Amino acid sequence: MMKNAVSCHDLVVVRGAREVLHGIGFDLRAGSVTGLLGPSGCGKTTLIRAIVGLQDRVTGDISVLGLPAGAAELRGRIGYVTQEPSVYGDLTVLENVRFFAAVLGVAAAEVDRVIAAVDLTGHADARVDSLSGGQRSRASLAVALLGSPELLVLDEPTVGLDPVLRRDLWALFHELADAGSTLLVSSHVMDEASRCDRLLLMRDGELLADETPEALLDSVGTTDIEQAFLTLIERKAGAR
């Protein structure tokens, strides 16, 4: 089995007139849930877009499931959920999922499974534009789960969700990882960090940490991820 689902080295990305990622490197172990955490604007979405092969002006190496990021053979092997819902508002949840299953050539039996996985069975016949924001993002997630992709990249999937749904979604992420998928989940909510197998902490286009939550807390002698993040920022400023 492949050890690393993603390997990045010396990743630099320029957007507009600015360099927004400044030489990032890390590996994502296959079958794990990695949290990509950092404040708004630090470059999480840019990094995610580079991994899924959608970002222009990328230099450095990114290997995804053993292939260069963006390779045509990766289509169907990666599920990507953006911050914007990617489902049609004028179709029901069921119609959306059936449509994307047909487009992707995924067995019809998968449709009910992915809707149940995101806990939308009770809303399967509701039009997406009548759902709450959190329900809409779960409908997008259901589509991303079609075909059981080996790599799932989720950009802030828990924004706006209540604590119970957040807990249930994190439980789902770990079930998917236990079944062999690799997940990269971005968030700017630090308290989600403890739910991850591993953390990438970002700030201003750089990685401040690439650790397990426990190792990160130990290394700065705190029990609070937010405090750990602040300490790392101070250490970095002191080292300059």
Ligand SMILES: Nc1ncnc2c1ncn2[C@@H]1O[C@H](COP(=O)(O)OP(=O)(O)OP(=O)(O)O)[C@@H](O)[C@H]1O
């Ligand atoms: N289309 C663009 N053109 C130029 N610069 C951009 C563009 N999109 C984003 N940026 C800049 O790139 C930087 C990283 O943005 P990015 O969206 O990756 O951050 P983020 O960490 O995902 O933020 P958020 O948590 O708010 O989604 C920001 O400084 C942003 O202003």
